[in-house]
Amino acid sequence: MGPILGVTLKGIEAIPIDIEVEITGGLFVISVVGLPDAAVREARERVRAALRSNGIQLRGRIALNLAPADLPKVGSLLDLPMAVGLAMESGAVRVGETALFLGELAMDGRLRTTKGAVPAALLARKMEIPLFLPPGNAREVALVKGVKAFAPPDLKSLLAHLRGECRIPPVTESSAEMEDKVIEPDLADIKGQAAAKRALEIAAAGHHNLLLMGSPGSGKTLLARALRGILPPLSDEERLETLLVKSTLGIPAKPDRTRPYRVVHHTASAIALCGGGTTLRPGEISLAHRGVLFLDEFPEFHRDLLEALRQPLEDGIITVSRASGSVTYPARVLLVCACNPCPCGYWGDPVEPCRCSAHTLEKYRNRLSGPILDRIDLHVSVPRLTPEELVCLEGRQGPSSREIREKVTAARKIQQERWKAQGFGCNAEIPERLVRSGLCLSRKVRPFLMEAVRGLRLSGRGISRVLKVARTIADLRGDLEVSVEDVCEALAYRGGGNPIDGA
């Protein structure tokens, strides 16, 4: 392996690319081999201009080989290693120890921000070699611990550094803390809907998927938005995972621990949601990794789209296979769905009559009772309050988002401690085999559950969902043991096997 390495991205993984340069006599020409895409091929013009503006004149017949030769190279992030390789070959600089270079070049030699900095940093850390990258990417790489990174502003200072003329200071690690700001809307400002608020709290604490069902104007979307303000901060590990996905798309990272929150419209394509495309990019579900994926007007989504969500919801990863290869993206999301109880929206409303026919209701119900609902732990009805009821609740204010977030964060810590050995971060991730053994149920829970199962007609999957939620409720209380009360409350969020059942 030569001393100069670049990277190309495969999914969220950076693959090292060896840059080999040969200059022979002849007419001036640069050829790039090793399956470069258009952006890589065009790099030669940028590289030539950037080198020239630093006083390095290229002459002769130049061949650039990007190894391994059979791997397609994508994007402009190979500009810098190619330039350094050429500079070394033409004798302008000597690179002693192997280093990773990353960045797009401007004609005058400045370094432009590129995507893929975080995967490259992880690769550099693994290979224990220094990384040179554009200053615009320094902020996200600073969040990766244990990597020796340098961010020269332009090619000139990089060459000076490599010659040992003047040292560039390494990028200092930063461990940004969550800015303690209140994210609008605050839960305290939402009137009523105590049940839904409680469900949000549980969802945030245990990362449980959530379904909000209610008439138009009942506040489903508002509640879903308020979830953002009570999510626990990302842990170091989790933040790195979200950074990785963002970095492969070149989305600038914010230096805080806010969880991602992605809203998807129902006209989205399967590729936009799950990832893919000709150049294989992560979809919304991966961008929402460790955060919230919100599907408003859930039944309007195309059936295929919802079916495509099934496997990632179960496994927490999504594998996209295309002719150009298959890549795996992380996809551990908190799915929040909102829907109306019927097509017209007023089914069961105390004021507005429902105008749906039995037939349309039946059709709607079939669309709702898909397998996705089976993977949603918390089902909550959001009643539309009558004006009188709103007046009745006047002056009663619930806890603020900040207070709830503190509770949620404490509960999440307990979970992380408990499941550390098994490698899970929250209760929603627990596999079936641990639901039976690892939840610390109180001795009274089992007989109560037997009775309840008979009365409520719960399925096997339903029971384990209820138990997982009960575990989170106990964690919110800070209790080691799941009590009957916890199970009782969890049962309230179970949702029927048939959602339209029972008036």
Next chain:
Amino acid sequence: MTEREAALLVLNACEGFHARHLEGWSRRGLLPEEVLEGGRACWKDLGFSEGCQEKLEGLREKQWGSKEAERSSRLGIRLVFWGTPDYPEAFLDLSRPPLVLYAKGVWPLPGRLDGVIGTRKCSPYGARMAREIASRLVQSQVGVVSGGALGIDGAAHAGAIEAGGATVAVLGTGVNLCYPPEHEKLFCQIQENGLLLSEFPLSSPARTWKFPQRNRLIAGLVNRLIVVEAPLKSGAIGTAKFAMESGKDVWAVPGRIDEWVCGGSNRLIWDGAQPLVDLDDLATLPVPAQGELFQEEGSPSSPILEALRVFGDQTVDILASQVKMGAAEVLAELSRLEAFGFVRRSLSGRWSAALGRKARSEDHSKR
């Protein structure tokens, strides 16, 4: 005597109010005591008639509610209020459930009840049959329900008492009155082992419109209704219609077709009532189990359940503010009650008290 109980007594005395009104008010966030205290502005807003408003005002000023309660306790009369666990579940299904029941005698009556009703001007054959049927019912551990009138009603009570069983007379007057006066002795006997029941305030006199209204209570209480002798136009036929509409079994004793008093009961048979052709059939023919009158196991005493019983469907928010509990506790309690069939939930996020536990176990067995 709580404020609510006093309010219920006053509203009940104003005639024409029933539990469905309370449910409507509660949807507007009004408790019965608040309605009573609301005064004319509130009453007008709720659409009460002028006469009704006057009456309410009069009764309220006199503190009539608490006085009535005092009188009742002096007379040994038990008051059963809508929304309390004591309230007979059978009445929850009625379209106009009474707000208050005045009960004099042994409370509660255990087990099943069958109705034996008919005309006042019965034939001697009719009276004999009523007496016989009642005593057979008592022998097979079934209580008897009837009105308080002369004729078939009286004969039925007498038969039950003779056989040493319990019998319930549902009256169209106040329970402290004896109407007709001829039945003074009979009513005393009924109280010893059974019950006098009325929805009308103490000392309400007999009025013709009260009896048909009372009939719905009889139809609500019984598992099976047996019409002994009744002319075409009579209260008994009205009761039978109530019973049929609410899905109760109706039986009729066949009579001669040229006799006026049997016109209605014979017509019932034509309309699908079960003809009673052998007294032994009473015990042997199966009667579908229907809502038990008095809750045997007793539903759990829960403030949430009570609130739901009084005010119909509610959101968690309103419940939480009424019972002064947190949302999480309310939810936990609701699903515990739901697991045992005491409450139901709707998709629109409202909860209501289940009408009868039987309903669910029946549909359970169908599956």
